[in-house]
Amino acid sequence: MFFRKILFPIYLLLLISCSSNEKKEIAKSNPSKTQPEIIKKIFGYPEKEYIIHQDTIRQNQTFGDILFSHHLTYPKIYQLATKIKNRFNIKQLKTGKTYTILSKKDSLDSLPRPRVFIYQPDNLHYTIIDFQSNDTIRVQNKTKPIKTVRKSAYVTINHSLYQDMTEQNLSPKLAMELSNIYAWTVDFFHLNKGDEFKVIYDDIYVDDSVYNGIGNIYAALFKYGGKDFYAFRYPSDSIEDNYDYFDEKGRTLRKQFLKAPLKFGHISSRYNLHRFIKYYGRVKPHLGTDFAAPIGTPIMATANGVVIKKGYTSGNGNYIKIKHNATYSTQYLHMSKFAKGIHVGSVVKQGEIIGYVGMTGHASGPHVCYRFWKNGKQVDALKEKMPPAKPIDSMKIKKYLSDIQNLKNELDSIQ
Numbered sequence: 398m399f400f401r402k403i404l405f406p407i408y409l410l411l412l413i414s415c416s417s418n419e420k421k422e423i424a425k426s427n428p429s430k431t432q433p434e435i436i437k438k439i440f441g442y443p444e445k446e447y448i449i450h451q452d453t454i455r456q457n458q459t460f461g462d463i464l465f466s467h468h469l470t471y472p473k474i475y476q477l478a479t480k481i482k483n484r485f486n487i488k489q490l491k492t493g494k495t496y497t498i499l500s501k502k503d504s505l506d507s508l509p510r511p512r513v514f515i516y517q518p519d520n521l522h523y524t525i526i527d528f529q530s531n532d533t534i535r536v537q538n539k540t541k542p543i544k545t546v547r548k549s550a551y552v553t554i555n556h557s558l559y560q561d562m563t564e565q566n567l568s569p570k571l572a573m574e575l576s577n578i579y580a581w582t583v584d585f586f587h588l589n590k591g592d593e594f595k596v597i598y599d600d601i602y603v604d605d606s607v608y609n610g611i612g613n614i615y616a617a618l619f620k621y622g623g624k625d626f627y628a629f630r631y632p633s634d635s636i637e638d639n640y641d642y643f644d645e646k647g648r649t650l651r652k653q654f655l656k657a658p659l660k661f662g663h664i665s666s667r668y669n670l671h672r673f674i675k676y677y678g679r680v681k682p683h684l685g686t687d688f689a690a691p692i693g694t695p696i697m698a699t700a701n702g703v704v705i706k707k708g709y710t711s712g713n714g715n716y717i718k719i720k721h722n723a724t725y726s727t728q729y730l731h732m733s734k735f736a737k738g739i740h741v742g743s744v745v746k747q748g749e750i751i752g753y754v755g756m757t758g759h760a761s762g763p764h765v766c767y768r769f770w771k772n773g774k775q776v777d778a779l780k781e782k783m784p785p786a787k788p789i790d791s792m793k794i795k796k797y798l799s800d801i802q803n804l805k806n807e808l809d810s811i812q
Protein backbone atom coordinates (compact mmCIF):
# COMPACT_ATOMS: atom_id res chain seq x y z
CA MET A 398 0.00 0.00 0.00
CA PHE A 399 2.63 2.39 1.16
CA PHE A 400 4.75 1.60 -1.84
CA ARG A 401 1.97 2.39 -4.29
CA LYS A 402 1.17 5.67 -2.62
CA ILE A 403 4.73 6.80 -3.01
CA LEU A 404 5.09 5.59 -6.55
CA PHE A 405 2.26 7.64 -7.88
CA PRO A 406 3.61 11.14 -7.18
CA ILE A 407 7.08 10.15 -8.37
CA TYR A 408 5.63 8.97 -11.63
CA LEU A 409 3.77 12.25 -12.01
CA LEU A 410 6.94 14.21 -11.42
CA LEU A 411 8.65 12.21 -14.13
CA LEU A 412 5.88 13.02 -16.53
CA ILE A 413 6.09 16.70 -15.75
CA SER A 414 9.84 16.94 -16.02
CA CYS A 415 10.10 15.13 -19.35
CA SER A 416 8.31 17.64 -21.52
CA SER A 417 9.51 17.67 -25.12
CA ASN A 418 10.62 21.32 -25.02
CA GLU A 419 13.30 20.60 -22.48
CA LYS A 420 14.64 17.74 -24.52
CA LYS A 421 15.07 19.99 -27.56
CA GLU A 422 16.98 22.56 -25.60
CA ILE A 423 19.35 20.00 -24.23
CA ALA A 424 19.97 18.74 -27.76
CA LYS A 425 20.69 22.27 -29.02
CA SER A 426 23.17 23.11 -26.30
CA ASN A 427 25.13 19.89 -26.86
CA PRO A 428 25.19 19.56 -30.65
CA SER A 429 28.44 17.58 -30.78
CA LYS A 430 27.51 15.04 -28.16
CA THR A 431 26.28 11.73 -29.59
CA GLN A 432 23.41 9.93 -27.94
CA PRO A 433 24.68 7.52 -25.28
CA GLU A 434 24.16 3.91 -26.30
CA ILE A 435 21.19 2.36 -24.55
CA ILE A 436 21.98 -1.12 -23.33
CA LYS A 437 18.86 -3.20 -23.62
CA LYS A 438 18.47 -5.56 -20.74
CA ILE A 439 16.31 -8.56 -20.02
CA PHE A 440 15.86 -9.37 -16.32
CA GLY A 441 18.99 -7.28 -15.73
CA TYR A 442 21.14 -9.11 -18.33
CA PRO A 443 22.41 -7.28 -21.42
CA GLU A 444 20.37 -8.69 -24.32
CA LYS A 445 23.12 -8.71 -26.90
CA GLU A 446 25.37 -10.96 -24.83
CA TYR A 447 22.91 -13.86 -24.85
CA ILE A 448 20.71 -15.97 -27.05
CA ILE A 449 17.28 -15.47 -25.57
CA HIS A 450 14.60 -18.11 -25.63
CA GLN A 451 11.24 -17.38 -24.06
CA ASP A 452 8.39 -19.88 -23.96
CA THR A 453 5.61 -21.29 -21.81
CA ILE A 454 5.84 -24.56 -19.96
CA ARG A 455 3.97 -27.33 -21.72
CA GLN A 456 2.00 -30.09 -20.11
CA ASN A 457 4.23 -32.63 -18.34
CA GLN A 458 7.35 -30.69 -19.29
CA THR A 459 9.93 -30.72 -16.48
CA PHE A 460 12.82 -28.46 -15.57
CA GLY A 461 15.13 -31.19 -16.92
CA ASP A 462 13.20 -31.51 -20.20
CA ILE A 463 13.47 -27.80 -20.85
CA LEU A 464 17.19 -27.52 -20.16
CA PHE A 465 17.95 -30.75 -22.04
CA SER A 466 16.18 -29.41 -25.11
CA HIS A 467 18.55 -26.45 -24.89
CA HIS A 468 21.62 -28.68 -24.96
CA LEU A 469 22.42 -28.98 -21.27
CA THR A 470 23.49 -32.54 -20.53
CA TYR A 471 21.69 -34.68 -17.97
CA PRO A 472 24.65 -34.90 -15.56
CA LYS A 473 24.86 -31.10 -15.61
CA ILE A 474 21.11 -30.77 -15.07
CA TYR A 475 21.26 -33.21 -12.17
CA GLN A 476 24.16 -31.33 -10.65
CA LEU A 477 22.29 -28.03 -10.98
CA ALA A 478 19.04 -29.39 -9.54
CA THR A 479 20.91 -30.80 -6.54
CA LYS A 480 22.73 -27.57 -5.85
CA ILE A 481 19.62 -25.40 -5.92
CA LYS A 482 17.23 -27.84 -4.29
CA ASN A 483 17.00 -25.91 -1.02
CA ARG A 484 16.40 -22.64 -2.80
CA PHE A 485 14.17 -23.55 -5.72
CA ASN A 486 11.82 -26.48 -5.96
CA ILE A 487 11.97 -27.52 -9.62
CA LYS A 488 8.61 -29.29 -9.20
CA GLN A 489 6.89 -25.93 -8.74
CA LEU A 490 6.99 -25.23 -12.48
CA LYS A 491 3.41 -25.04 -13.72
CA THR A 492 1.97 -25.69 -17.15
CA GLY A 493 1.31 -22.47 -19.04
CA LYS A 494 3.73 -20.29 -17.06
CA THR A 495 6.50 -18.38 -18.79
CA TYR A 496 10.17 -19.21 -18.61
CA THR A 497 13.21 -17.58 -20.20
CA ILE A 498 16.55 -19.16 -20.97
CA LEU A 499 19.65 -17.11 -21.62
CA SER A 500 22.26 -19.14 -23.51
CA LYS A 501 25.83 -18.53 -24.62
CA LYS A 502 28.35 -20.35 -26.74
CA ASP A 503 31.52 -21.65 -25.08
CA SER A 504 33.42 -21.09 -28.29
CA LEU A 505 32.51 -19.92 -31.76
CA ASP A 506 31.70 -23.35 -33.17
CA SER A 507 30.04 -24.86 -30.10
CA LEU A 508 26.31 -25.08 -29.38
CA PRO A 509 24.84 -22.34 -27.22
CA ARG A 510 24.27 -23.67 -23.69
CA PRO A 511 21.90 -22.34 -21.02
CA ARG A 512 23.46 -20.02 -18.44
CA VAL A 513 20.44 -18.48 -16.77
CA PHE A 514 16.94 -19.82 -16.23
CA ILE A 515 14.15 -17.42 -15.29
CA TYR A 516 10.76 -18.65 -14.13
CA GLN A 517 7.72 -16.36 -14.04
CA PRO A 518 4.81 -17.77 -12.04
CA ASP A 519 2.89 -14.55 -12.74
CA ASN A 520 3.31 -11.11 -14.29
CA LEU A 521 4.75 -9.66 -11.14
CA HIS A 522 7.16 -12.24 -9.74
CA TYR A 523 10.12 -14.07 -11.17
CA THR A 524 12.95 -16.30 -10.02
CA ILE A 525 16.40 -16.08 -11.56
CA ILE A 526 18.59 -19.16 -11.48
CA ASP A 527 22.02 -18.05 -12.64
CA PHE A 528 24.48 -20.92 -13.18
CA GLN A 529 27.08 -19.13 -15.28
CA SER A 530 29.60 -19.92 -12.60
CA ASN A 531 29.65 -23.54 -11.52
CA ASP A 532 30.84 -22.67 -8.04
CA THR A 533 28.33 -20.02 -7.13
CA ILE A 534 24.88 -20.63 -8.45
CA ARG A 535 22.63 -17.69 -7.68
CA VAL A 536 18.92 -18.09 -7.02
CA GLN A 537 17.02 -14.84 -6.63
CA ASN A 538 13.32 -14.28 -6.10
CA LYS A 539 12.33 -10.91 -7.46
CA THR A 540 9.30 -8.72 -7.80
CA LYS A 541 8.96 -6.35 -10.71
CA PRO A 542 8.46 -2.70 -9.87
CA ILE A 543 4.88 -1.69 -10.42
CA LYS A 544 3.50 1.53 -11.74
CA THR A 545 0.09 2.71 -10.62
CA VAL A 546 -1.97 5.03 -12.74
CA ARG A 547 -4.97 6.73 -11.24
CA LYS A 548 -8.12 6.31 -13.30
CA SER A 549 -11.74 7.20 -13.11
CA ALA A 550 -14.73 5.62 -14.75
CA TYR A 551 -18.36 6.50 -15.25
CA VAL A 552 -20.76 3.79 -16.29
CA THR A 553 -24.49 3.94 -16.92
CA ILE A 554 -26.29 0.63 -16.69
CA ASN A 555 -27.95 -0.26 -19.98
CA HIS A 556 -27.66 -4.04 -20.04
CA SER A 557 -25.73 -5.50 -17.15
CA LEU A 558 -22.89 -4.27 -14.99
CA TYR A 559 -20.53 -6.71 -16.66
CA GLN A 560 -21.53 -5.88 -20.23
CA ASP A 561 -21.62 -2.14 -19.69
CA MET A 562 -18.20 -2.22 -18.07
CA THR A 563 -16.69 -4.45 -20.75
CA GLU A 564 -17.89 -2.04 -23.42
CA GLN A 565 -15.76 0.62 -21.73
CA ASN A 566 -12.77 -1.73 -21.47
CA LEU A 567 -12.95 -1.81 -17.71
CA SER A 568 -11.51 -4.76 -15.84
CA PRO A 569 -13.99 -7.40 -14.61
CA LYS A 570 -11.98 -7.23 -11.39
CA LEU A 571 -13.30 -3.71 -10.90
CA ALA A 572 -16.87 -5.01 -11.02
CA MET A 573 -15.95 -7.67 -8.49
CA GLU A 574 -14.33 -5.22 -6.11
CA LEU A 575 -17.27 -2.84 -6.39
CA SER A 576 -19.69 -5.63 -5.60
CA ASN A 577 -17.65 -6.38 -2.48
CA ILE A 578 -17.59 -2.76 -1.37
CA TYR A 579 -21.32 -2.43 -1.95
CA ALA A 580 -22.32 -5.93 -0.78
CA TRP A 581 -24.52 -4.40 1.93
CA THR A 582 -25.90 -1.62 -0.18
CA VAL A 583 -26.47 -2.59 -3.78
CA ASP A 584 -28.06 -5.77 -5.05
CA PHE A 585 -26.03 -6.39 -8.17
CA PHE A 586 -28.59 -8.87 -9.45
CA HIS A 587 -31.27 -6.22 -9.50
CA LEU A 588 -29.61 -3.22 -11.11
CA ASN A 589 -31.98 -1.00 -13.02
CA LYS A 590 -31.51 0.52 -16.44
CA GLY A 591 -30.26 4.02 -15.80
CA ASP A 592 -28.45 3.21 -12.55
CA GLU A 593 -24.96 4.59 -12.76
CA PHE A 594 -21.70 4.49 -10.95
CA LYS A 595 -18.53 6.52 -10.82
CA VAL A 596 -15.31 5.21 -9.43
CA ILE A 597 -11.76 6.47 -8.78
CA TYR A 598 -9.16 3.74 -8.65
CA ASP A 599 -5.63 2.71 -9.61
CA ASP A 600 -4.63 0.57 -12.55
CA ILE A 601 -1.43 -1.39 -12.03
CA TYR A 602 1.19 -1.88 -14.70
CA VAL A 603 4.37 -3.92 -14.70
CA ASP A 604 7.21 -3.47 -17.19
CA ASP A 605 5.80 0.02 -17.79
CA SER A 606 2.96 -1.12 -20.02
CA VAL A 607 1.76 -4.59 -19.12
CA TYR A 608 -1.60 -4.27 -17.44
CA ASN A 609 -1.72 -6.18 -14.20
CA GLY A 610 -5.16 -5.53 -12.80
CA ILE A 611 -6.54 -2.89 -10.52
CA GLY A 612 -5.10 -1.54 -7.29
CA ASN A 613 -6.89 0.51 -4.67
CA ILE A 614 -10.38 1.79 -5.18
CA TYR A 615 -10.32 5.22 -3.51
CA ALA A 616 -13.89 6.31 -3.91
CA ALA A 617 -17.09 5.38 -5.64
CA LEU A 618 -20.58 6.69 -6.11
CA PHE A 619 -23.45 4.40 -7.00
CA LYS A 620 -26.63 6.05 -8.16
CA TYR A 621 -28.90 3.14 -7.44
CA GLY A 622 -32.68 3.24 -7.68
CA GLY A 623 -32.52 7.04 -7.66
CA LYS A 624 -30.44 7.20 -4.48
CA ASP A 625 -26.80 8.15 -3.97
CA PHE A 626 -24.47 5.69 -2.28
CA TYR A 627 -20.98 7.03 -1.70
CA ALA A 628 -18.01 4.93 -0.67
CA PHE A 629 -14.66 6.31 0.52
CA ARG A 630 -11.65 4.20 1.39
CA TYR A 631 -10.35 5.15 4.81
CA PRO A 632 -8.28 3.57 7.61
CA SER A 633 -10.59 1.64 9.86
CA ASP A 634 -10.60 1.40 13.64
CA SER A 635 -12.33 -1.93 13.68
CA ILE A 636 -10.12 -3.69 11.15
CA GLU A 637 -6.51 -3.72 12.28
CA ASP A 638 -3.96 -2.19 9.89
CA ASN A 639 -6.56 -1.98 7.23
CA TYR A 640 -8.99 0.10 5.30
CA ASP A 641 -12.72 0.04 5.11
CA TYR A 642 -15.31 1.93 3.09
CA PHE A 643 -17.45 4.67 4.59
CA ASP A 644 -20.16 6.90 3.19
CA GLU A 645 -20.24 10.70 2.96
CA LYS A 646 -21.21 10.91 6.64
CA GLY A 647 -18.61 8.46 7.93
CA ARG A 648 -20.97 5.52 8.29
CA THR A 649 -19.60 2.15 7.35
CA LEU A 650 -20.89 0.50 4.22
CA ARG A 651 -20.82 -2.88 5.90
CA LYS A 652 -24.10 -2.26 7.60
CA GLN A 653 -25.07 -3.67 10.86
CA PHE A 654 -28.78 -4.24 11.17
CA LEU A 655 -30.84 -1.96 13.33
CA LYS A 656 -31.72 -3.74 16.55
CA ALA A 657 -35.41 -3.21 15.84
CA PRO A 658 -37.60 -2.09 12.94
CA LEU A 659 -39.34 0.40 15.26
CA LYS A 660 -38.02 3.47 17.02
CA PHE A 661 -40.12 2.62 20.07
CA GLY A 662 -42.30 -0.22 21.29
CA HIS A 663 -41.36 -3.37 23.15
CA ILE A 664 -40.61 -6.99 22.38
CA SER A 665 -43.78 -8.93 23.05
CA SER A 666 -42.65 -12.33 21.81
CA ARG A 667 -39.23 -13.66 20.97
CA TYR A 668 -38.10 -16.15 18.36
CA ASN A 669 -38.90 -19.54 19.86
CA LEU A 670 -38.83 -22.91 18.13
CA HIS A 671 -40.78 -24.55 21.00
CA ARG A 672 -43.55 -22.06 21.57
CA PHE A 673 -46.66 -23.78 22.94
CA ILE A 674 -49.88 -22.19 21.86
CA LYS A 675 -52.78 -23.05 24.16
CA TYR A 676 -55.37 -22.25 21.53
CA TYR A 677 -53.97 -24.84 19.12
CA GLY A 678 -52.98 -27.22 21.96
CA ARG A 679 -49.61 -27.87 20.35
CA VAL A 680 -46.12 -26.52 19.77
CA LYS A 681 -46.04 -23.96 16.98
CA PRO A 682 -42.61 -22.41 16.50
CA HIS A 683 -42.42 -18.64 16.40
CA LEU A 684 -39.89 -17.77 13.73
CA GLY A 685 -39.87 -14.03 14.32
CA THR A 686 -39.51 -11.38 16.98
CA ASP A 687 -42.70 -9.47 17.80
CA PHE A 688 -42.44 -5.78 18.56
CA ALA A 689 -45.67 -4.38 19.98
CA ALA A 690 -46.51 -0.74 19.29
CA PRO A 691 -49.61 1.33 18.61
CA ILE A 692 -51.25 1.04 15.20
CA GLY A 693 -49.67 3.49 12.77
CA THR A 694 -46.16 3.39 14.32
CA PRO A 695 -43.67 3.65 11.42
CA ILE A 696 -41.77 0.45 10.53
CA MET A 697 -38.23 0.91 9.25
CA ALA A 698 -36.01 -1.20 7.02
CA THR A 699 -33.32 -2.53 9.39
CA ALA A 700 -30.61 -2.33 6.70
CA ASN A 701 -30.17 -1.16 3.11
CA GLY A 702 -31.74 -3.44 0.57
CA VAL A 703 -34.25 -4.07 -2.18
CA VAL A 704 -37.93 -4.87 -1.63
CA ILE A 705 -38.44 -8.34 -3.09
CA LYS A 706 -41.99 -9.04 -1.82
CA LYS A 707 -44.94 -6.85 -0.98
CA GLY A 708 -48.33 -8.40 -0.49
CA TYR A 709 -51.02 -9.91 1.69
CA THR A 710 -51.61 -13.42 3.01
CA SER A 711 -54.17 -14.55 5.57
CA GLY A 712 -51.40 -15.36 8.06
CA ASN A 713 -48.90 -12.55 7.40
CA GLY A 714 -51.42 -9.82 6.70
CA ASN A 715 -49.77 -6.96 4.81
CA TYR A 716 -46.09 -7.74 4.66
CA ILE A 717 -42.84 -6.74 3.02
CA LYS A 718 -39.68 -8.73 2.46
CA ILE A 719 -36.33 -7.02 1.84
CA LYS A 720 -33.21 -8.61 0.43
CA HIS A 721 -30.06 -7.03 1.91
CA ASN A 722 -27.33 -9.04 0.26
CA ALA A 723 -26.56 -12.56 -0.85
CA THR A 724 -26.90 -13.79 2.74
CA TYR A 725 -29.56 -11.80 4.56
CA SER A 726 -33.21 -10.88 4.04
CA THR A 727 -35.77 -9.50 6.49
CA GLN A 728 -39.54 -9.62 6.59
CA TYR A 729 -42.10 -7.38 8.31
CA LEU A 730 -45.62 -8.67 8.97
CA HIS A 731 -49.11 -7.49 10.01
CA MET A 732 -48.75 -3.93 8.68
CA SER A 733 -51.80 -1.66 8.73
CA LYS A 734 -50.56 -0.08 5.51
CA PHE A 735 -47.46 0.25 3.35
CA ALA A 736 -45.40 3.41 3.10
CA LYS A 737 -45.97 5.49 -0.03
CA GLY A 738 -43.73 4.69 -2.97
CA ILE A 739 -42.58 1.31 -1.67
CA HIS A 740 -42.93 -1.36 -4.33
CA VAL A 741 -41.29 -4.60 -5.31
CA GLY A 742 -37.92 -3.46 -6.67
CA SER A 743 -37.72 -0.32 -4.51
CA VAL A 744 -34.28 0.42 -3.12
CA VAL A 745 -34.55 1.20 0.58
CA LYS A 746 -32.00 2.65 2.93
CA GLN A 747 -31.48 1.61 6.51
CA GLY A 748 -34.02 3.41 8.69
CA GLU A 749 -36.31 4.24 5.78
CA ILE A 750 -40.02 3.87 6.57
CA ILE A 751 -41.56 0.97 4.63
CA GLY A 752 -44.94 0.64 6.37
CA TYR A 753 -46.92 1.08 9.58
CA VAL A 754 -47.76 -1.17 12.52
CA GLY A 755 -51.13 -2.90 12.33
CA MET A 756 -52.79 -6.19 13.12
CA THR A 757 -53.66 -7.58 9.70
CA GLY A 758 -53.46 -11.37 9.25
CA HIS A 759 -53.10 -13.57 12.34
CA ALA A 760 -52.36 -11.04 15.06
CA SER A 761 -53.85 -10.79 18.52
CA GLY A 762 -52.80 -7.16 18.92
CA PRO A 763 -50.99 -4.40 17.04
CA HIS A 764 -47.37 -5.44 16.46
CA VAL A 765 -44.82 -6.05 13.75
CA CYS A 766 -43.52 -9.59 13.45
CA TYR A 767 -39.92 -9.17 12.33
CA ARG A 768 -38.36 -12.13 10.56
CA PHE A 769 -34.75 -12.55 9.80
CA TRP A 770 -33.57 -14.80 6.99
CA LYS A 771 -30.03 -16.08 6.65
CA ASN A 772 -29.21 -18.13 3.57
CA GLY A 773 -32.91 -18.88 3.04
CA LYS A 774 -33.56 -20.01 6.64
CA GLN A 775 -35.30 -18.07 9.38
CA VAL A 776 -33.04 -17.42 12.36
CA ASP A 777 -33.26 -15.43 15.59
CA ALA A 778 -32.49 -11.80 14.73
CA LEU A 779 -31.55 -11.03 18.31
CA LYS A 780 -28.96 -13.80 18.45
CA GLU A 781 -27.46 -13.37 15.02
CA LYS A 782 -23.78 -12.35 15.20
CA MET A 783 -23.09 -9.65 12.65
CA PRO A 784 -19.76 -8.59 11.24
CA PRO A 785 -18.35 -5.59 13.15
CA ALA A 786 -19.35 -2.38 11.45
CA LYS A 787 -18.18 0.68 13.32
CA PRO A 788 -18.63 4.14 11.84
CA ILE A 789 -15.76 6.62 11.86
CA ASP A 790 -14.94 7.46 15.47
CA SER A 791 -16.72 10.64 16.60
CA MET A 792 -13.33 12.14 17.56
CA LYS A 793 -12.10 11.71 14.00
CA ILE A 794 -15.21 12.55 12.04
CA LYS A 795 -14.20 16.18 11.37
CA LYS A 796 -10.88 15.08 9.90
CA TYR A 797 -12.61 12.34 7.91
CA LEU A 798 -15.08 14.77 6.38
CA SER A 799 -12.34 17.17 5.32
CA ASP A 800 -10.12 14.31 4.09
CA ILE A 801 -12.80 12.96 1.76
CA GLN A 802 -13.89 16.37 0.45
CA ASN A 803 -11.47 16.39 -2.50
CA LEU A 804 -12.37 12.86 -3.49
CA LYS A 805 -16.05 13.69 -3.27
CA ASN A 806 -15.61 16.74 -5.48
CA GLU A 807 -13.60 14.66 -7.91
CA LEU A 808 -16.35 12.00 -8.01
CA ASP A 809 -19.11 14.54 -8.45
CA SER A 810 -17.33 16.19 -11.36
CA ILE A 811 -16.68 13.01 -13.36
CA GLN A 812 -18.74 13.38 -16.51
Ligand SMILES: [Zn+2]
Pocket residue numbers: 666683685686687765766767
Ligand atom coordinates in the same frame (compact mmCIF):
# COMPACT_ATOMS: atom_id res chain seq x y z
ZN1 LIG B 1 -44.44 -12.94 15.26
